[in-house]
Amino acid sequence: MIFDPSPIExxxxxxxxxxxxxxxxxxYPPGTPAVTPVVIVTLNRPAKHNAFTPQMVRDFEKLFPMFDVDERVKVVVLTGAGKTFCAGADLEIGFGVGKDRTADHRDGGGRVALAIHRCRKPTIVAMQGSAVGVGMTMTLPAIIRIGYEKGKYGFVFGRRGIVLESCSSYFLPRLVGHSNASYLVSTGGVFPPTSKHFGDLFNxxxxxxxxxxxxxxxxxxxxAENVSPASSYLNRALMWRDTGSAEAAHLIESRVINHMFGSEDQKEGVAAFFEKRKPNFKANLDDNPPPSVPWWTEIDTGRSPKAKGPSKL
Structure with missing residues (x-):
């Protein structure tokens, strides 16, 4: 049983x-006193090339559930301070050998990836510098990745004697294809973002x-200004929460779109189109969801919390 967590304030x-x-x-813009539709999350260890730490895991697991239920937030931008996006795990700290029973261990990168993946607000990653290891895998649940032409990027796990983490065995082959994913993880190499082995990973x-x-x-x-958050979330869910066949996808899509026909966001989107103005979408992701959501089986990694009281739009 997945127990409901306490509401988020x-x-x-x-x-x-x-x-x-x-x-x-x-x-965004920084210093704006009230919560803005776009929020920036910055990896903040520039002297250590933003090497990944357990403290980062705690911050991501605190922040992204807030973004998920806060209707004021529409899009999250993730970037790094300094010249490097993320140099992977902080090897000076190490991997915490033997601290957990195998059955109990949940890797920190995976906890970060799930926080991003389960957040219904989309994340865009600004990879202003190089990234390897968990610095790459944490970005895979994002909707868009922007790279720096002279940066170096790679999935170097085999060269460190470890394996894929951050749910990347799920995300990576779906994003770049199994052939490219096999090449990247088998060589453990570091490449420019233009390398053909990344496919379309960098948008x-x-x-x-x-x-x-x-x-x-x-x-x-x-x-944030033009896309319904409810539509955006459901579109991503329809792609990631694979039904396994065209026929099953047709049935789920039919149920979801039938629910969205006549919704407030659908009416507003059409009205804004005809009136040649920006839409003002107000649908709350927790109010009146399609009855078929979730159509997937929830895996027990902890249920998403709700907001404590209404957020101010």
């Missing part, structure tokens, strides 16, 4: 939310590192 400002210091949160590649975050924020703003 939403902050008046994410810039005031306490973190461990290994992750920094800001509004955009920019020649100047300083362009990466502004482009991610531009895309995030466009999505």
């Amino acid at each position: 939403l902050p008046s400002s994410y810039e005031k939310v306490e973190t461990t210091g290994h992750v920094f949160v800001s509004h 955009e590649i920019l020649p100047d590192a300083s362009q990466v975050l502004p482009r991610a924020l531009e895309l995030a703003t466009e999505i």
Whole structure:
């Protein structure tokens, strides 16, 4: 049985939310007193090339459930401080050998990936510098990855004597194809983002590192201003929560779209189109969901919490 967690009390400002210091949160534009539709999460260990730590896991598991239930937040942008996005696990800290029973262990990268994946607000990753290991795998649940042309990226697990984590054995072959994924993890090599082995993993590649975050924020703003959060979440769920056949997909899509016909967001989207203006989508993701959601079997890694009281739109 998956027990319901305590409701989340939403902050008046994410810039005031306490973190461990290994992750920094800001509004966009930074310094805006109220919560903004676009929120920036920054890996904040530039002196250590943003090497991954257990403290980062705690911050992600605190922040992303908040974003999930906060209707003020529409899109999350994830980036790194300094010249490197993430140098992988902090090898000076190590991997915590022998601390958990095998049956009890849940890898930190996987906990971060699930926090991003289960958050119904989309994440865009601005990879302004190089990334390897968990620095790559944590980005796979995002909707968009923007890379730096001169950066170096790789899935180096085999060269460190470990294996894929962060749910990447699920995400990576679905994003780049099994052949490319096999090449990347079997060689453990580090490549420029233009390498054919990455397929379309990087949605955009920019020649100047300083362009990466502004482009991610531009895309995030466009999505926040023009896309229904409910539609966005359901579209991603329809793709990731695989039904296994075209016929099963047809049945689920039919049930979901039938529910969305006549919804407030559908009416607003059509009205905005005819009136040549930006839409004002207001559907709450927890109110009146399609009756078929979830159509997938929930796996017991902990149920998502609800918001404590209404968030201010």
